[in-house]
Structures are given as C-alpha cells and as structure tokens.
Amino acid sequence: MNADVWLIDASGRRTPDTLTAPIGSVGSQGEVWELRAHTGAIAKILHRAGDLSERMRVMLAAPAAWTRPDGRLTVAWPEATVHRRADGRLLGYAAPKLAAPRFAPLALLFNPAVRARMLPGATWLWWLAVAEDLARIVHTVHQRGHVIGDLAPANLFVSADGGVCLIDADGWQVHDERAGTDLLCAFSRPEYTAPEELDAPTRRRDPASDRWALAVLVGQLLSVGFHPYGGVPRGVDGPVEEVDNVRARRCRLLGADVRTPPGAVPVEVLPPVLRRRLAEALDAGHDAPEQRPDASAWAAGLAHSRRKLATCAARATHVFAAGPAGCPWCAMVAAGGRDPFPGGGRR
Secondary structure, rough: EEEEEEEOOOOOOEEEEEEEEEEOOOOOEEEEEEOOOOOOOEEEEEEOOHHHHHHHHHHOOOOOOOOOOOOOOOOOOOOOEEEOOOOOOOOOOOOOOOOOOOOEEEEEEEEEEEEHHOOOOOOOOHHHHHHHHHHHHHHHHHOOOOEEEOOOHHEEEEEOOEEEEOOHHHOOEEEEOOOOOEOOOOOOOOOHHHHHHHHOOOOOOOOHHHHHHHHHHHHHHOOOOOOOOOOOEEEOOOOOOOOHHHOOOOOOOOOOOOOOOOOOHHHHOOOOOHHHOOOOHHHHHHHHHHHOOHHHHHHHHHHHOOOEEEEEOOOOOOOOEEEOOOOOOHHHHOOOOOOOOOOOEOO
C-alpha cells in the first residue's frame, strides 16, 4: 500500500514523496520503508512519533558530516522528517539507505553459511578491521557529545572492506549543543547493556556505558559472532541468557567456566594487548565504569594487533595473531570444530 508523504529538511523545504514498500520485518520501534523518489534514502516510520519532533529538531540542526575523508558513510544520520501529506502528521524520518552489495547487516554475517556466500575468502583480518572501524566511529560519536546507548549488532551495517555504518541514531542519547542538554536514550539490548544501566535504563547515560558495549562487541567480533557472555555454567541445565552471565560476571573470554558450542572460537585466539583491554573493560570495569578503556584505546590496540598477524602455512585464509602456538583455526578443525574460514583451499 502506497502512502503520500512530505519530506521536510532542516531548512523547512518540503519535498513530496511516496512510501512504496516495507523493508524487512516490523521492529519494536517502527518499520522501514522504501521511498519512490528518494531512492538513496529510506523512511523509518515509528509506532509512536509523538515525542520525535524535538529530537529531530536537534538532530537536523546538528553537523551532518558523518563521513570519512573518502566519503564513506559512518552514521545513517536523519536527513529530513517524514509527514503524512494529507494532514501533516509527523510519521518518522528519512535517512541514507544502506543496501547490498555495498552494505550488509552485521548480524547476518554471524551466520557461517551467509558469511561464506557474501564474504568468500574473508579472514580474521576482516573481523579485526570491523572492530577497529567501529571503535573509531564510537570515538567520534563521543567527541560530539552523544552516547549511542543501544550499541549492538542489530544497529550495525558493514561493508566488504571492513567498514562500519551505524543506523537508528534517533535512539541515541543526543546532545543538544545549543541548549546544553541531552535527549535521553530509553532503550538498549540487555546483553550489550553496562551493568550499572541494567536496572536504570532511562537515566542519563555516561560514555562509559558505550565503552562496555564496545568491549562486548569487540569480543564478539573477534570470536566471529559468539557473544563473550554466551555459554552455560557447569552444573546448570537449560538455557542461560547472556545478561544472566553479565550479572554473575561469567565472561568466557576472561576465563569463566561455561559450556560452549564446539565451534566457539577459543580465548587463545586473542592477542595479549586485546585480552588486557577486555580485562580492563569487563572485569575491572564491571563495577568501576571509569576503568573501561575508551574507544581510541581500543582502536589503537586493534590497529597494533592487525600489524602483528601471521598466515597459516597450510591454508591462506587462516590468519591469526603471531605466536608460538601456531594456527588456532587448524587446531579448531583438528579438534572437530567447524572451520570459520574455509575459503581459499589448502596450500
């Protein structure tokens, strides 16, 4: 069903357009639609747009240069508000469209079959590059006074060269530079929420809450999709949610005794500098948010690690942190696990 709308930008200019077809499934916050005229944009139509007006005023007035020097997009920042043409009612906003083949949702690539189809021949270097780029973007967000809040795979799109773009910026804790105030972030996924925020989701968030989520995401990326707080404690039957392990301080990358699937990437894959960062963020930083490394420290550690990689003598797609233990991916396969980087054939 088509719906005629106005797109109204920061200057107040109105442009007619039409919502033509939904993209994907309906989410908890709203639904994404194709636009007939603005083919390089999407319209996010919210279930409840009543409190969106002030947020859009602040966001459209803010600097919109969310791009790298080469022009690559890093945040799908709102470009215009979307109003029903019949009565002017605010429905949502328009933002840049992230589409295949340039971008794919990160969560899709946690699936080995999808990854093999979309990124044939990709190595662990790609995951390091994604983590580093994410850290650099988070650093920029914090420099501009914002807090992402809901920093999770569902809000990340990635490119084949390891670039990252954040979506759903309307849910951030947005800083209003003119008023000197913040518009709060009321939602984040529990498995990526800092411990101090789990029971107080609507209070003003500190950048340290993003630093927790960033550490969790880096751990997940370097584990090729397996959550650092995934796993079932010994002696427990039935499923255990990641957030339960967060509350109990059971992080498998920090040595927690949990059962994991055979294909879970071993802790030993992580180079020492990144293990230290994780310990600072998720162990010392569990009760002391100020101990968590900031995004620039993560970016530096990841860049250092990328420069210290080795390639397996047997398989070209087995790239890993150089060390005396040899290729961890071959060791996983020898132990009966799935090869996370099967492309390329043996040498």
